[in-house]
Amino acid sequence: MSIVWILVSVGIVILAQGVLAALFGLKNVGYDRRFSRRSAYEGEQVELVEVIRNRKILPVPWVRVESRISPFLRFGHGGQSEEREISADQYHKSVFYLGPFSQITRRHDVACLKRGHYEVGSVALTAGDLLAVWMTNRQMNIACALDVYPRLLSEDELDTPSTRWQGELAVKRWIMPDPFLVSGIRDYRAGDPLRDVHWRASARTGTLQVKTRDYTADPRMLVVLNVQASEEQWGDLMDYEQEGIEQGVRIAATLCKRALDAGVEAGFATNGCMTGEKGTGKTILIPARRSNDQMELLLTAMARMEIHREITFPTLLETLCSLQGEDILILSVYDSEQIQARVDMLRAAGNSVTMMRLERGHRREANREKTA
16 A cells, blocks of 8 residues: 555656646746857857856756757857757757756857858747656747858968959059149159149248149949859859859958058949848948948948849949949959940949959959959
């Protein structure tokens, strides 16, 4: 008889703890996750920080937090968490034991493998009893996102034509004196034109003085990226077909960074779209500027850019024909008569145009086509 009572008692305890776990397991349980920073470059590591709190006197035997995360955010494996991959996405799972009025913080190292905008705030919480018979669950959406910027290329990774083109652009900034801007006066030197002589200052000092000129407005660099792999392409590219264009994004980011560091205005345009804007017809155009936040704007746009053709590349070039005085670098996997016709239109509008051909996986020697 005593064995029966023992079994009954054990059954009651199991039932009671199961009911409590099912009814109150996730009650007053809070969960949050965040990245250690909002942005990073390709190849860098960030931390994903998980914080879970139990704000009640009843302990929780176990809580499982599950979410799907892009495979381009690779988790380091540790003893505190369990991660595994399922098909195209990474299935990330963390299991916690929560005592009364407790809080647990876990940090996961995450390697950023590819440029992109990643949102990882959709999670599923499941809590249960000791025997995992009675369970309760909850879906949560948390604001947790990361922008992965394109990797900046080293001098060795940039091909000679692109570095030469940017070098000439930087020099151009200093060799265009404006005849209408006078910045000061200096002594006359042999070879100075008579029109620059400042006669009043010369009469006052008794020696010939000439006007020194300031420089014209800075050059404006606009990098234009084509996300099409061929003129006939209408659908999305396969992943393995995108590498040449991804390299183009890296080249664009690197050249814009160097231009801004040299004091040159820089901008970016593409016939691709921002994340979440497929099918809207909206493309990306960030006009050339040299403000304090310009580089962040450019990198954020490049991180969130989808390799998806919203409009044809010749159509994009047509929309840019209203620009004047721009130094335009076109990055494209292919060339065509339609593209060259729009290039001629851009030049006729007073822009300088250079085209660099890209290939999948590597860069081809640039096709130098530039006019003053």
